[in-house]
Amino acid sequence: MMKGLSRRDFMKGTAATAIGMATMSLLAGCATEAAADAGKTAEATGTVVGTTYENLLTALQGETNAFTKYEAFAKVAQSEGYDQIARLFQCTADAEKIHVGLELALAQKMNPETKAPTGDAVHEGLTDANLITGAQGEIYETSDMYPAFIKKAQEEGETEAVGVFTRAKLAEGYHAELYMNVYNNINDLDDSKYYLCPVCGFIHKGETEDACPVCGVLPTAFKEY
Numbered sequence: 001m002m003k004g005l006s007r008r009d010f011m012k013g014t015a016a017t018a019i020g021m022a023t024m025s026l027l028a029g030c031a032t033e034a035a036a037d038a039g040k041t042a043e044a045t046g047t048v049v050g051t052t053y054e055n056l057l058t059a060l061q062g063e064t065n066a067f068t069k070y071e072a073f074a075k076v077a078q079s080e081g082y083d084q085i086a087r088l089f090q091c092t093a094d095a096e097k098i099h100v101g102l103e104l105a106l107a108q109k110m111n112p113e114t115k116a117p118t119g120d121a122v123h124e125g126l127t128d129a130n131l132i133t134g135a136q137g138e139i140y141e142t143s144d145m146y147p148a149f150i151k152k153a154q155e156e157g158e159t160e161a162v163g164v165f166t167r168a169k170l171a172e173g174y175h176a177e178l179y180m181n182v183y184n185n186i187n188d189l190d191d192s193k194y195y196l197c198p199v200c201g202f203i204h205k206g207e208t209e210d211a212c213p214v215c216g217v218l219p220t221a222f223k224e225y
């Protein structure tokens, strides 16, 4: 539990999260109907699947929203004195920027008119709630959105998109784990540094001599936070 936050406040936050998840399920239902109207397919879990190019635009918006959010969350964490969490949010924001760059380049290859989107407005809370928000987004992307987009890209024979989506999906799984790690240890944080793979957005907590498990880049190329 975080500094200055009573258990009651914390439980309220947890309840709000549960309500938020229920709302997301309801919205997912609406998304399914909207997709049917648009002649697209929607997965039962809520991801609206279009063509691979359309999916790239969706992913691009999601990654842009993610980095905008994490940069704001990093400032909140810093102001609350959570240096380690601030560094993790900033490192993850930079990881999402890598995904934006890869997806934008591919989308522009398919349609040179493609423009980089801007991030939606951020509604930040206190740091523990921001960690849950971050983890939820990462879990959605790794277990729902990217798998659906990978399947579609495979069907369409878009091998480059399969590669970009797959690497992003794998990196998001590590991000979710790292958010939950600091969430569970919020009263017992340490000075661990984070290391970002500049190619795929994978993040490792602590020094490592191992190559990136997602893309194989050597750890000497990793950026320290």
Ligand SMILES: [Fe+2]
Pocket: 066, 092, 095, 096, 138, 171, 172, 175
């Ligand atoms: Fe991520």
Ligand SMILES: [Fe+2]
Pocket: 197, 198, 199, 200, 201, 202, 212, 213, 214, 215, 216, 217
């Ligand atoms: Fe990597």
